[in-house]
Amino acid sequence: MKQIQIHQVYTEDFKAVQLIGRETFFETFAPSNTETDMKKYLEENFSDEKVKSELSNPHSLFFVAWEGEKAIGYLKVNLGKAQTELQDETSLEIERIYVKSAYHGKKVGQLLYEKALEIAQRQEKSSLWLGVWEANPKAIKFYEKNGFVAFDKHIFKMGDDEQIDVMMRKSLDYQP
Incomplete structure (x- = not known):
């Protein structure tokens, strides 16, 4: 496996993010x-x-994980009013960490998570939060391993199906 590179992407990179x-x-x-x-x-x-x-929103940041020329995962984080739910100025939302299934277990998700943590620390946020589908125990375990705890639930609409997301938060050392 080639070394994984994480790069911020912008509007002109929309095809890579879309794919x-x-x-x-x-x-x-x-x-x-x-x-x-x-x-x-x-x-x-x-x-x-x-x-x-989404890519042109100044309060959302996107990062793609690359193995050579191949996009293998991406991260979307939201600040301020771009946050989907809490819209808490002291928090950073991880809206998406998506990794191709062939790369599960190869630390790509961890690298993307660490990029989100780095941004939160640089922005002096006091917590990270996210929503994760309750029927995705692998993802829940990943976030728990990284110090997240459940604090609420919300509805995620998938077509006509209402699904439950577990909302999780990780407190950071920074206190404003």
Whole structure:
């Protein structure tokens, strides 16, 4: 395996983000959702317009994990009002850490998480938070291993299916 490189990406990189987003979301969630719900979600959430809009939001940052020329995962973090739920100025939201299934267990997710932690520390945030599907025990275990604890739940709409996300938080040393 070549060395993994993590690079911030911008609007002009939308095709790479769109492709890796679609691939990883499908790999992870297609087996547990209907084909109709999956198709609708991918069309709506990974359209050219949606991806470009997310990439151009100054309060969201995207990083792609590369193995050579191949995108193998990505990270999306949100600050301030870009946060999907809490919109807490003292926190950073990890909205997505998606890694291609062929790279699970190869520390790519850990590298992306460490990039989010680095950003939170540089921005002097007091916590990191995220939502993770309750039916994804592997991801929940990953976040628990990294010091996150559950603090609430919320609904995630996947087509017509209402799914439960566990909201998790990790306190950081910085206290404003």
